[in-house]
Amino acid sequence: xxxxxxxxxxxxxxxxxxxxxxxxxxxxxxxxxxxxxxxxxxxxxxxxxxxxxxxxxxxxxxxxxxxxxxxxxxxxxxxxxxxxxxxxxxxxxxxxxxxxxxxxxxxxxxxxxxxxxxxxxxxxxxxxxxxxxxxxxxxxxxxxxxxxxxxxxxxxxxxxxxxxxxxxxxxxxxxxxxxxxxxxxxxxxxxxxxxxxxxxxxxxxxxxxxxxxxxxxxxxxxxxxxxxxxxxxxxxxxxxxxxxxxxxxxxxxxxxxxxxxxxxxxxxxxxxxxxxxxxxxxxxxxxxxxxxxxxxxxxxxxxxxxxxxxxxxxxxxxxxxxxxxxxxxxxxxxxxxxxxxxxxxxxxxxxxxxxxxxxxxxxxxxxxxxxxxxxxxxxxxxxxxxxxxxxxxxxxxxxxxxxxxxxxxxxxxxxxxxxxxxxxxxxxxxxxxxxxxxxxxxxxxxxxxxxxxxxxxxxxxxxxxxxxxxxxxxxxxxxxxxxxxxxxxxxxxxxxxxxxxxxxxxxxxxxxxxxxxxxxxxxxxxxxxxxxxxxxxxxxxxxxxxxxxxxxxxxxxxxxxxxxxxxxxxxxxxxxxxxxxxxxxxxxxxxxxxxxxxxxxxxxxxxxxx
DNA sequence: ATAGGGTTAG
Numbered sequence: 001x002x003x004x005x006x007x008x009x010x011x012x013x014x015x016x017x018x019x020x021x022x023x024x025x026x027x028x029x030x031x032x033x034x035x036x037x038x039x040x041x042x043x044x045x046x047x048x049x050x051x052x053x054x055x056x057x058x059x060x061x062x063x064x065x066x067x068x069x070x071x072x073x074x075x076x077x078x079x080x081x082x083x084x085x086x087x088x089x090x091x092x093x094x095x096x097x098x099x100x101x102x103x104x105x106x107x108x109x110x111x112x113x114x115x116x117x118x119x120x121x122x123x124x125x126x127x128x129x130x131x132x133x134x135x136x137x138x139x140x141x142x143x144x145x146x147x148x149x150x151x152x153x154x155x156x157x158x159x160x161x162x163x164x165x166x167x168x169x170x171x172x173x174x175x176x177x178x179x180x181x182x183x184x185x186x187x188x189x190x191x192x193x194x195x196x197x198x199x200x201x202x203x204x205x206x207x208x209x210x211x212x213x214x215x216x217x218x219x220x221x222x223x224x225x226x227x228x229x230x231x232x233x234x235x236x237x238x239x240x241x242x243x244x245x246x247x248x249x250x251x252x253x254x255x256x257x258x259x260x261x262x263x264x265x266x267x268x269x270x271x272x273x274x275x276x277x278x279x280x281x282x283x284x285x286x287x288x289x290x291x292x293x294x295x296x297x298x299x300x301x302x303x304x305x306x307x308x309x310x311x312x313x314x315x316x317x318x319x320x321x322x323x324x325x326x327x328x329x330x331x332x333x334x335x336x337x338x339x340x341x342x343x344x345x346x347x348x349x350x351x352x353x354x355x356x357x358x359x360x361x362x363x364x365x366x367x368x369x370x371x372x373x374x375x376x377x378x379x380x381x382x383x384x385x386x387x388x389x390x391x392x393x394x395x396x397x398x399x400x401x402x403x404x405x406x407x408x409x410x411x412x413x414x415x416x417x418x419x420x421x422x423x424x425x426x427x428x429x430x431x432x433x434x435x436x437x438x439x440x441x442x443x444x445x446x447x448x449x450x451x452x453x454x455x456x457x458x459x460x461x462x463x464x465x466x467x468x469x470x471x472x473x474x475x476x477x478x479x480x481x482x483x484x485x486x487x488x489x490x491x492x493x494x495x496x497x498x499x500x501x502x503x504x505x506x507x508x509x510x511x512x513x514x515x516x517x518x519x520x521x522x523x524x525x526x527x528x529x530x531x532x533x534x535x536x537x538x539x540x541x542x543x544x545x546x547x548x549x550x551x552x553x554x555x556x557x558x559x560x561x562x563x564x565x566x567x568x569x570x571x572x573x574x575x576x577x578x579x580x581x582x583x584x585x586x587x588x589x590x591x592x593x594x595x596x597x598x599x600x601x602x603x604x605x606x607x608x609x610x
Numbered sequence: 611a612t613a614g615g616g617t618t619a620g
Contacts (some may be wrong), residue, residue: 183616
């Protein structure tokens with residue numbers, strides 16, 4: 001009865017489905033006419049309340065319909081529309097609504113609420129031009145000095161600009177900064193990849209006795225993770241405990257992530273087990289954190305998560321698909337793919353990208369392309385993953401074709417795409433095409449080659465037997481070549497049995513970094529492939545004496561539905577004989593098909609036990 | 611009646 005009265009009030013503006021009315025937070029249980037506060041509300045306030053409730057539920061059309069039927073729209077109604085669209089990630093609509101407000105709302109003046117919401121929309125659109133325009137309008141409306149507006153301005157400049165200069169300028173002009181101002185600035189530096197800068201601001205914040213809160217701690221920990229500093233991370237972890245913020249899940253999640261990305265996995269596990277409360281991000285962080293170095297453990301965490309009744313989301317699937325890819329475990333990846341489709345998550349960009357990579361690494365390039373082909377939105381990662389897949393399967397021409405299609409579709413290539421296309425050219429023997437891409441990188445796209453790129457080009461030349469040119473390229477590099485470059489070169493020397501050149505290069509890198517055990521290993525292999533077993537043994541001896549041993553590459557294989565992990569020469573454990581059985585049958589198989597592989601070296605490695 | 615910052619994926 002009373003509810004009907006309520007309905008009738010609002011029906012003046014719009015027809016509202018009863019289900020919506022029922023789900024709103026209105027005082028439905030108390031008699032409406034006895035609630036003076038409620039009854040006294042003028043229709044425009046009621047409508048604004050309702051608009052906000054619509055946005056809370058993601059009902060954009062309903063919100064807009066009601067707004068359009070309001071006879072008088074005040075600044076609160078307009079601002080609610082703008083912030084509503086922004087909170088639903090419809091930044092463009094928020095912006096056009098603001099534009100409409102300035103054009104049509106002659107009697108409506110934007111206030112500080114309007115400006116902070118619009119600036120957030122500009123941030124969402126990554127539009128510096130809209131942001132700067134809003135900045136100008138904000139100054140015209142004397143918004144300068146409002147902390148909400150200033151903080152939003154700073155955030156907008158930090159997000160939309162390439163550098164932090166403009167954001168910092170706004171920060172400096174804020175007379176009384178609060179924790180939000182500090183956190184926004186730290187986040188700006190950190191998201192720009194300048195973790196040191198972020199930590200510098202965090203230190204300054206502590207020195208100026210601004211009180212850090214959970215928000216500032218989680219971004220400070222994120223800064224530590226981004227520079228890989230476990231030392232700073234641990235210090236901030238201690239400060240978190242001291243401030244009693246261990247109960248904040250986001251803070252603990254970022255600490256967990258920091259330990260993972262600094263390769264302190266046992267510390268991460270300890271941290272995880274000490275958490276009294278966890279959410280889906282906690283689990284995802286743990287699973288993603290183990291995916292690279294210990295994918296087997298990553299999948300263990302996943303099954304633990306499922307057994308605790310937590311529903312995996314897109315982030316979870318992306319990580320476990322990547323783990324399956326790393327282990328080339330199609331028998332795990334395929335059913336997960338099925339699960340993804342059943343949950344309707346097949347259209348998620350990151351998940352689809354992970355699936356492309358997984359199928360490629362499991363040898364099923366046809367399935368990779370099937371997924372790639374039906375994707376309606378492709379980002380640079382999709383193209384890159386497909387190109388790397390083609391490249392590793394020897395389909396260099398297809399990869400090159402994809403690169404050109406990608407450019408045609410309007411995506412600007414980054415360094416990693418060039419790694420992918422160069423890798424593909426290298427594996428397909430497309431040397432001149434590769435060199436052409438290498439040159440166009442700087443001249444057409446203004447991307448300066450880094451170590452990885454030089455490594456690819458050296459590999460490209462080296463594989464084709466053009467070791468002399470590869471060496472000349474290394475000599476011409478504008479910075480000190482690292483192990484990836486030398487590694488590529490040594491690989492070429494090994495493949496073409498160029499012991500002299502290989503020795504020369506190896507001695508160079510040993511001069512530079514005498515503690516890289518991998519180099520000794522590589523040299524030993526060069527000697528071995530050249531038949532110089534004495535020298536090879538000497539190198540291995542030298543290596544064994546070194547403290548800094550080369551991390552052995554871990555491998556996985558699946559035997560009778562069980563996953564076994566092993567390193568070359570593994571003798572421990574009761575199941576290793578299964579692994580050897582599989583390896584033996586593989587070797588036999590390769591011999592049968594007269595595979596042109598370096599079997600000599602493979603067998604040598606297995607027997608020697610390194 | 612309307613507005614802040616932080617955590618997971620190549």
